Amino acid sequence: MNKVRDRVALWSTILLLGLAWPALAHVGSPNVFFEGEAGPHPIRVVIRPPPVVPGLAQISVRVKNTGPHQVQVLPVKWDAGRKGAPPPDSATLVRGETNLYSAELWFMTTGAYGVLVRVESSAGKGEAIVPITALATRRLVMTPLMTGVLSGLGLLLVALLASIARAALSESLLEPGSLPTRRRLRGGRLAALAAMIFITGALYGGYRWWGAVDRHFVSNRLYRSPQTTLTLSERDGHRALRLAIDDPRWERHQRSPLIPDHGKLMHLFLVRQPGLDVFAHLHPSGRDDRLFDTALPPLPEGEYLTFADITHETGASQTLTGRVRIGPGASPASWHHSEISPDPTDAWHASHPVGTGAAPSPSVPSQPYQVRWEALSSVVAGVDLSLSFQVVDANGQPAPLELYMGMPGHAVILHEDSSVFTHLHPQGTASMASLMTFAKRELDINAVRRLDDLICGVDTQESRVHFPYAFPKPGRYRVWFQAKARGQIVTGAFEVTVAAPS
Amino acid sequence: MPPLETAGSRIRDTAPTAIPWFIYLAAIGVTGIPVGVLWDISWHSTIGRDTFWTPAHLCIHAGGLIPGLTCIALILRLTFWGTDREKAGAVRIWGFHGPLGAWVVVWGNLAMLTSAPFDDWWHDAYGLDVEIISPPHSVLALGMFGVALGVLLLVLACQNNIEESKQARASLLFNDVAGVLITMLAIMMTEETFPNQQHSGLFYGIIASTFPVYLALISRASKGNWGATRSAAIYMGIMAGALWILPLFRGQPMLAPIYSPVTHMVPPAFPLLLILPAALFDLLIQRFGKGRIPWWRVLLLAIPLGALFVGTMLPAQWHFSKFLISDSAQNRFFAGRAFYPYFSRPGPYQKEFWLRNRSAAQPKDIALAAGLGIAASAVGLGIGGWMTRVRR
Numbered sequence: 001m002n003k004v005r006d007r008v009a010l011w012s013t014i015l016l017l018g019l020a021w022p023a024l025a026h027v028g029s030p031n032v033f034f035e036g037e038a039g040p041h042p043i044r045v046v047i048r049p050p051p052v053v054p055g056l057a058q059i060s061v062r063v064k065n066t067g068p069h070q071v072q073v074l075p076v077k078w079d080a081g082r083k084g085a086p087p088p089d090s091a092t093l094v095r096g097e098t099n100l101y102s103a104e105l106w107f108m109t110t111g112a113y114g115v116l117v118r119v120e121s122s123a124g125k126g127e128a129i130v131p132i133t134a135l136a137t138r139r140l141v142m143t144p145l146m147t148g149v150l151s152g153l154g155l156l157l158v159a160l161l162a163s164i165a166r167a168a169l170s171e172s173l174l175e176p177g178s179l180p181t182r183r184r185l186r187g188g189r190l191a192a193l194a195a196m197i198f199i200t201g202a203l204y205g206g207y208r209w210w211g212a213v214d215r216h217f218v219s220n221r222l223y224r225s226p227q228t229t230l231t232l233s234e235r236d237g238h239r240a241l242r243l244a245i246d247d248p249r250w251e252r253h254q255r256s257p258l259i260p261d262h263g264k265l266m267h268l269f270l271v272r273q274p275g276l277d278v279f280a281h282l283h284p285s286g287r288d289d290r291l292f293d294t295a296l297p298p299l300p301e302g303e304y305l306t307f308a309d310i311t312h313e314t315g316a317s318q319t320l321t322g323r324v325r326i327g328p329g330a331s332p333a334s335w336h337h338s339e340i341s342p343d344p345t346d347a348w349h350a351s352h353p354v355g356t357g358a359a360p361s362p363s364v365p366s367q368p369y370q371v372r373w374e375a376l377s378s379v380v381a382g383v384d385l386s387l388s389f390q391v392v393d394a395n396g397q398p399a400p401l402e403l404y405m406g407m408p409g410h411a412v413i414l415h416e417d418s419s420v421f422t423h424l425h426p427q428g429t430a431s432m433a434s435l436m437t438f439a440k441r442e443l444d445i446n447a448v449r450r451l452d453d454l455i456c457g458v459d460t461q462e463s464r465v466h467f468p469y470a471f472p473k474p475g476r477y478r479v480w481f482q483a484k485a486r487g488q489i490v491t492g493a494f495e496v497t498v499a500a501p502s
Numbered sequence: 503m504p505p506l507e508t509a510g511s512r513i514r515d516t517a518p519t520a521i522p523w524f525i526y527l528a529a530i531g532v533t534g535i536p537v538g539v540l541w542d543i544s545w546h547s548t549i550g551r552d553t554f555w556t557p558a559h560l561c562i563h564a565g566g567l568i569p570g571l572t573c574i575a576l577i578l579r580l581t582f583w584g585t586d587r588e589k590a591g592a593v594r595i596w597g598f599h600g601p602l603g604a605w606v607v608v609w610g611n612l613a614m615l616t617s618a619p620f621d622d623w624w625h626d627a628y629g630l631d632v633e634i635i636s637p638p639h640s641v642l643a644l645g646m647f648g649v650a651l652g653v654l655l656l657v658l659a660c661q662n663n664i665e666e667s668k669q670a671r672a673s674l675l676f677n678d679v680a681g682v683l684i685t686m687l688a689i690m691m692t693e694e695t696f697p698n699q700q701h702s703g704l705f706y707g708i709i710a711s712t713f714p715v716y717l718a719l720i721s722r723a724s725k726g727n728w729g730a731t732r733s734a735a736i737y738m739g740i741m742a743g744a745l746w747i748l749p750l751f752r753g754q755p756m757l758a759p760i761y762s763p764v765t766h767m768v769p770p771a772f773p774l775l776l777i778l779p780a781a782l783f784d785l786l787i788q789r790f791g792k793g794r795i796p797w798w799r800v801l802l803l804a805i806p807l808g809a810l811f812v813g814t815m816l817p818a819q820w821h822f823s824k825f826l827i828s829d830s831a832q833n834r835f836f837a838g839r840a841f842y843p844y845f846s847r848p849g850p851y852q853k854e855f856w857l858r859n860r861s862a863a864q865p866k867d868i869a870l871a872a873g874l875g876i877a878a879s880a881v882g883l884g885i886g887g888w889m890t891r892v893r894r
Contacts, residue, residue, distance in 0.1 A: 050629075054630040055630065075757075079759065083760075085759075086550075086755055136628075140627035150619065156612065163596065168602055171894060172602040172892050173892060173894075174893060176591035177587070177590035213637065
């Protein structure tokens with residue numbers, strides 16, 4: 001039956017929705033930031049996806065070397081590839097800028113896309129691909145003005161139709177100049193009444209239809225983070241955490257297997273509420289495609305929010321949200337000797353509660369290394385930033401960094417009200433698995449090698465790591481930075497207050 | 503208002519002797535609607551990306567605006583500058599005078615206008631819809647049908663009033679506009695009438711509940727003897743014209759993902775063979791359904807009409823659709839499977855019938871379709887009877 005329905009829906013939204021369940025990495029932070037290279041050109045790309053699909057995405061590309069450049073962009077859907085992409089669109093130079101280019105691209109179906117960016121100048125030409133998941137994230141409510149305009153026009157249509165129906169069964173049947181008889185006039189009035197009943201029925205039917213479309217949109221097209229249930233088990237003093245994806249939509253729509261990101265199927269973040277003072281970054285192992293287990297570090301008692309990042313084979317990445325109550329703590333030894341071995345890359349950290357220290361401020365010093373966040377003069381929502389961190393040792397000397405899960409550093413950003421959650425890498429907001437998936441599919445082999453170099457061979461001697469980002473809304477945020485120095489995972493916690501744009 | 507004339511010889515004396523120019527203008531203008539819609543569907547199937555100003559959209563706008571402005575001008579002229587005799591030949595609504603058809607055209611334009619902000623909001627709320635049938639598109643379609651129906655009523659009043667020697671020409675114009683209306687109905691049902699769907703009971707139910715209304719009313723209201731046949735031929739001509747002309751032009755998809763890399767404008771599917779039941783409708787209505795007939799004869803006549811509609815369309819489309827989805831029809835003339843858009847994935851389903859219940863239309867489906875056909879024919883005959891009496 002499904003097969004038949006798929007066929008019949010040739011022109012319908014079912015085909016437009018694509019085959020994979022829409023997925024969204026991050027929470028409340030839909031814009032995609034990318035920093036990398038397109039051949040000899042260092043670029044910074046920002047993609048502002050449309051709130052509904054099909055819709056127009058705004059692309060901006062800043063080329064960091066001297067121009068003039070020719071910048072082109074094209075959308076590549078994961079299952080159609082470059083051969084299923086239209087001719088590229090040329091990005092235009094933004095007025096008043098020398099190296100910032102902008103373009104618009106249509107995303108016609110939900111699912112994983114890569115935006116291919118092609119830059120050419122006298123220095124040569126090159127390409128980069130930026131993964132993005134197109135999906136609906138907003139349900140629009142009609143404004144009173146629009147309601148008024150449409151209602152007014154609707155009333156006019158109803159009234160005119162009734163008058164036309166009256167005339168159709170009275171005057172229009174008369175020879176020119178004749179007057180309608182009483183019977184005819186009655187017939188006309190009956191026709192007007194029938195027209196009113198008909199149009200009222202039609203309007204009611206239309207209203208029901210609209211409601212059905214809206215319900216379908218909310219249930220099937222509007223993205224909601226899949227529900228997860230977290231359960232804590234304890235045996236012989238060892239604590240384990242199980243994350244179960246128990247959203248019925250997962251069973252119904254999840255059709256592409258998960259792929260490892262930095263070698264892990266899942267990156268699970270736990271943050272204690274309300275102070276956002278305890279943070280853990282764990283890597284559960286998958287029992288099947290919906291059950292994930294991990295040993296629990298000796299986190300202090302409290303209510304924790306959980307954010308689990310996963311990446312699908314399609315290249316779409318997704319953040320699953322949940323919460324769990326953790327009881328009185330166990331000893332650190334129990335973590336290291338638990339039945340489920342902790343992943344060597346797991347780490348946790350405690351700092352002062354958000355709002356109680358100066359902002360930005362370093363973490364509670366409990367490690368041989370400390371993280372410094374390069375102060376920003378002002379942080380305004382929606383403004384492009386480069387978040388810059390440095391790891392220093394006890395003497396304040398920069399510590400040489402090692403790769404932490406293939407990266408010189410990771411940053412996690414959480415709004416105080418938990419409406420925004422982002423996991424950042426120096427390359428931007430995309431998961432590395434998505435980036436590699438699209439790069440291997442769509443870029444030539446040399447470019448892929450360059451990407452590998454970029455990810456794995458990054459120069460860590462500088463001990464400073466930068467992340468491209470723009471805070472999506474005003475408010476107070478907690479920011480964690482994680483890196484690895486001399487075999488030790490270093491975590492720093494900061495807070496920042498983001499101002500509303502003037 | 504005192505009667506200026508009464509029915510009888512004086513009216514015959516003053517019957518118009520020519521079809522007014524504005525009726526020709528409205529009739530030609532309204533053809534832009536189905537032509538523009540076919541072009542627009544082809545545009546969305548081939549290129550995808552569009553603006554308000556694409557030629558297809560301009561054609562649709564012209565199809566609404568030419569009759570609309572013509573009718574507004576007509577109503578204003580009659581109301582403010584018309585003679586008492588001219589006003590006496592019009593209907594009066596809200597103090598304004600105009601032919602019934604002109605009012606319906608104005609209503610259609612108003613509905614088309616209403617659909618514009620609604621559709622715009624819809625795109626913002628749910629994404630750009632590329633389906634033919636959605637709530638805002640239905641308002642637009644209602645408006646388009648209003649415009650076409652209004653023009654049909656304008657021509658109809660002219661046909662009914664004009665002197666006998668000119669009736670044949672007026673009747674031809676009536677059949678042309680009726681053919682435009684049939685084409686618009688057929689386009690609205692595109693998503694349910696692809697050749698691959700023509701073995702399902704639903705297909706026969708849908709066509710039997712709609713087309714007989716048109717065929718019966720056209721045949722009954724037309725002064726000529728072969729009204730439904732001519733209108734069905736106009737429908738098939740417009741569709742075949744689109745089928746043969748559109749693929750002559752190059753076109754390339756401009757949106758991703760592209761699953762079928764089309765290189766020329768995608769044509770519509772081959773039209774339904776409506777001319778077959780239309781001829782039978784004309785034959786029966788010529789014999790039994792012209793002029794004023796009592797309601798029981800209308801019902802009685804609807805029975806063979808509905809049965810004949812299904813009786814001809816079932817064997818005709820059943821076998822013709824088998825041919826259309828076969829390799830033999832993959833040529834410029836029939837363009838059997840050429841209607842698939844760039845965003846459809848090629849697959850064996852394109853050569854198969856899409857059946858909802860694993861089996862083709864059953865006898866009960868056909869019986870239901872015949873029942874719907876009879877009801878639709880009765881409605882068509884009833885409206886056709888009213889149309890023969892429209893004078894203004």
